[in-house]
Amino acid sequence: MSRSSRAPEASVLRLSRYHCYVGELIASRDDQRLTSQRIASDLGVSEEAVRRDLSFVDFEGRPGAGYPHAELHEALGRFLALSSQHPFVVVGNRALLEGLEIMFPAAEFGLRAVAYFSENPAEAGVRVGDLEVHDLSELDAVVASLGVRIALVATAPALVQDTLTRLKRAGIDGALMLTPVLDTRHPEGMNITHFRIPCTLKALASTPVATTACGCKA
Amino acid sequence: MSRSSRAPEASVLRLSRYHCYVGELIASRDDQRLTSQRIASDLGVSEEAVRRDLSFVDFEGRPGAGYPHAELHEALGRFLALSSQHPFVVVGNRALLEGLEIMFPAAEFGLRAVAYFSENPAEAGVRVGDLEVHDLSELDAVVASLGVRIALVATAPALVQDTLTRLKRAGIDGALMLTPVLDTRHPEGMNITHFRIPCTLKALASTPVATTACGCKA
DNA sequence: TAGATTGTTAATCGATTAACAATC
């Protein structure tokens, strides 16, 4: 059931995991019953959390039965404002774009890279996978024609500020920053999540014995 | 002042940011006074949080004056159990390793990649930057000889479980996973942080207007 | 109906914010 109040950030992040997860179940023709208990155990969260998270979505489970795969997936996509293969762009260097395709097969997670941009003008025009690499100057035109809203930013640290400004101007309003930058300034009205690789590596070095620890709340 | 109780995870992550930050100040010969207020404003956190976080570190600031750069950096490094250029290994594919060097210049953040491993046996032997790429089968020997403890994992999703098992056996006890996997199982006693790229992209797509939002608590 | 599982409310836990006495 959908509530009046907005879902907390932590719930939204878990809901997006459920979306990937259910998508994968559907793709693999899974037909076992899908209950909060099963989701919880597969994803390593508590079953109460699963039910609580799902209560923010405009969708009802069946007491005694669980959640029908297709309807749940559809409802999660609607809640998260996702199309079936949600589009995003990537900005980085050619090698990284190539490597990323192997590490992160977007289609398997219900996403689709629709444009690549290189920070290096010399790399414009080459192909990476199915896509042509564009120069950063083409951002406006390409983004406008594709109607995409989110970006994965993986440029060199020095180019981050400029890249964010360009992305914003081109109409991108959500960015995931893979490039480590200490500075936190970013364009007004843009939604940014930082993955701080160096900080997290240092935190891992420090963490004592650690029996179990997963992470990344944002 | 160092406290008896352990610092919360969120504080450890911020402390590791302060470590990068102060290291950068020192490298750039900064000589302005270093106060909780300045750190807070530069890094986008509250000044109370800065003081609170630093209270876990065995080190005292000077009321009315602030924190001496070098001593603070040294104390943070000690708290986080870091050497001056803390070593880590990376497992992925060749293109990604190359691209990563541009996106994440480790030395600037007080870290140092000491060994690269490719999931693709055909890529063993090639050079990326200053390092030779090793085959995964060499993990044990290389890690043992270098005495490294943390890893950045960026293999294809299908190889993650195997990679983690090998890393653990080789003596690595902390890993940052860049590869998206839904499954949460991982070797006992290993400290793992997941950066969930697809989930975070989906969450960004969903997030409403957003005036300000930074993230990644883990 | 009985068994299973949902949706929601109340209690707990942890982290953040604010306030202030201690001190260079």
Place this chain on the structure above:
DNA sequence: TAGATTGTTAATCGATTAACAATC
């Protein structure tokens, strides 16, 4: 000393856990 800034304690906030009535 006076001004500034620290370290710490108390109050607030949000998220997680646990418990249970509602329902297929």
